[in-house]
Amino acid sequence: MKIAIISVSDKGYELSLKLKKKLDQDSTIIKNDLFHKNVKKIFPILFYEYDAIIAIMASGILIRSIAPLVESKTSDPAVLNIDDNGNFVISTLSGHLGGANSLTQKVAELIDATPVITTSTDVNKKLGIDVIARDLYFEIDNTSEILYFNKAVLDGNEISFTVNPNANFDYLYYYLNENALKINISISYSSKISPDEIFAEVDGHEITLKKRKLVVGIGCRRGKECVKIHDGLKKSFDDLNLPLSRIDMFSSAEIKKDEIGLLELSDKMGIPINFVDLERMKMFESKDIQKSEFVKSKFGIYGVCEPSALITAGFDSKLIYKKTSYNGVTIAVAISK
Known part of the structure; x- marks a missing residue:
């Protein structure tokens, strides 16, 4: 922010x-x-x-x-x-x-x-549909329906969520479990729903929540163990109040493509990792990244975790977690537009 x-x-x-x-x-x-x-x-x-x-x-x-x-x-x-x-x-x-x-x-x-x-939902200790979208980084396709959905939440009506059965929605289940007393939701499954969407319905009113791509950029010292990288990752997502299952992709610079700890982390968590070409990182410009003269002197780029996260998340993406160091590991998180 x-x-x-x-x-x-x-x-x-x-x-x-x-x-x-x-x-x-x-x-x-x-x-x-x-x-x-x-x-x-x-x-x-x-x-x-x-x-x-x-x-x-x-x-x-x-x-x-x-x-x-x-x-x-x-x-x-x-x-x-x-x-x-x-x-x-x-x-x-x-x-x-x-x-x-x-x-x-x-x-x-x-x-x-x-x-x-x-706001009515907050003062009545309820969870608005727009709060769910913001907390989990989803876009809402039909914002004009937000008022009706939140009124239904206030009235205690059941909101129906439909998701793709083959997609990983562990983060959604965790989130809803943590907020179980604030909203009444049922979940069903349909292969007709896109894997990156949640279809919501109440009393004939519909909203589609579309997942934004969440990318974790990682930099680390040579030979950093997988468990140490995971520790930094967990601390950063505790700060974001998000479960690790919300991660769509890891990213780093191509100079890290043979880093055993990173490859092991990607494999164990089942999350793909994108190694960004150095030339592309050299050309990348953003007013929001923190510049390291040390990294520049060694590799010709001003940083690893922030620019690689932004590039991988796509055009007009933005940081939601700035470069933070955890004992030789740097973590940054970007979200697509």
């Missing part, structure tokens, strides 16, 4: 510095920039350049600033509102698909504030 923190008062700016320092330590925060004052000029830029905006200011200023920019729950960024004293963190816009609700909980914990969330 790319976050912009904007403040208008000196006290608010002090709080933004404190918050940025804490968020910078979070591997799921890819970019975290500070802005101060000039809200009318800055907001139109932030609204289209960042996944989330944390506004430390009076709610009136925030609402007037974003009102002309709001378009759709499928495209608007998450917007949070915090008072200058840091007493309350309010999820203001894009609570579910944009991730404002979960970010509100995270930020409130970091600054010891009270989270304020008003």
Whole structure:
């Protein structure tokens, strides 16, 4: 997630510095920039350049600033509102698909504030269909039906999921088991359903959830054992609150194609690994990757795990977990558009 923190008062700016320092330590925060004052000029830029905006200011200023920019729950960024004293963190816009609700909980914990969330499914401790899509990184084909599905969830109606019997949906079963008391779902199987889709239906209303490609980029020291790589992988997915069965593919640079630990990991987990050509990695450009001069001096590329994950995930993919080191192993995670 790319976050912009904007403040208008000196006290608010002090709080933004404190918050940025804490968020910078979070591997799921890819970019975290500070802005101060000039809200009318800055907001139109932030609204289209960042996944989330944390506004430390009076709610009136925030609402007037974003009102002309709001378009759709499928495209608007998450917007949070915090008072200058840091007493309350309010999820203001894009609570579910944009991730404002979960970010509100995270930020409130970091600054010891009270989270304020008003979406009906959340306050009634239910699980919205759009939350499932966001948590498991699925696209929703018919977003106009979200409201009806979530109303059905609130009413306790059963949502029917149909999946392909030959596809691995272990991560879905795990997720639903963890949230069993929040939603009533039945699961059936049909070979007519694409392996990368979930067909959902309730009372004649339909939604298709389409899986986005999730790629784990891995770099490691020469001779790193499979178990050590797996340890780093497990820690990173604990941070993402995802089971390892959600991984679609591993990736690394071609210089690692004979790395026994990586090959063993791929074989044991039954997950394919793509080794990206060095020339392609040399030409790859992204403002989001962390550049290592050491790796550049040895191999002519600025990094392994982040660029290989982004390239393998495909055009316009984005990082959801920045390069993080685990005792000689580096992990990054990218998701397709």
